Amino acid sequence: MVEKCQRRKHGSERRTAVILDGFDRQWPEAKIALTHHSAFELLIATILSAQCTDERVNLVTKDLFQKYPTPETFATSPLRELEQDVRPTGFFRNKARSIQGASRMILERFNGRVPETMEELIQLPGVARKTANVVLGTAFGKAEGVVVDTHVARVSRRLALSKATTPEKIEQDLMKLLPEDRRISFSLQAILHGRNVCRARKPLCHICPVERVCDSKDKMPAPPPASPAKADAPKSRRRSDNERKQS
C-alpha cells in the first residue's frame, strides 16, 4: 500500500516536471501584463483588473497614476470623482470604494506601505487571496501561495493538476504539487498558456507544449491542412472576375 502511494507520488512529480519544462520552453519570459512601478500601483491595478482586460486596465492606470500618485491622493479624493476615473474598468463603484478603503488602511495601519504578508494584505478592502498572491509574488518575490485566476483554474483542471472547482481548493492542490520556487512562474505561464493556447473554447492542442501529458476531454484535434483545391479556389474566382470585366 505504502509502495503504491509512493509510486503514484513519483508519477505525479514526474508529470508535473514535464509540464513545468514544457511551459518553460513555450513561455520562458512570462511576466505580469499589468503596468506598474511600485507595489502600491500593482495593488491598485490588480483590484481594477477584476472582470476587466489587462489592456483596458493599463489604459486607465496610465492617467490614473499621474492624477493619484500616492495612497494619500487616493484616500482623500472625492469618491464620486474616483468612480468616474475608474469607470471604464467596470464595477467602478465597488472598485473605487475598495481602492479608497485600501489606501486609507495602508496609511492608518501600515505606515503608508503595502504590507508584505498574506495575513495583512487580505485585511485590505477589495483584496482576497488572488490579489494578495499577485502582489506578494510579483512585487515582493514571495511565494506564499499560487495565483489562481480563471486561466490558471482551467489549465490546472485540464492538465489534471487539480480536480477542484473553487480557486481556494485549486490553489491548495497546486501548492502540494509545485516546488516553492516555481509557484510564481507557474501562474504567470499558465495565464499566458490559457490565454493563447489552452483557450476556453477550441484550445489549440496541436501547438500545445504539454499535449503529450494531457488527457483532457476538452482536447481538440489538429485542424486539417488546407487542400490544394481549396487553396486555388480564390485564384480561379479572381480569374473569372477579370474575365468577366474584359468581356
Ligand code: SF4
Ligand atoms: S493539450 Fe489542449 S487541452 Fe490539454 S493543456 Fe494543451 S491546449 Fe489545453
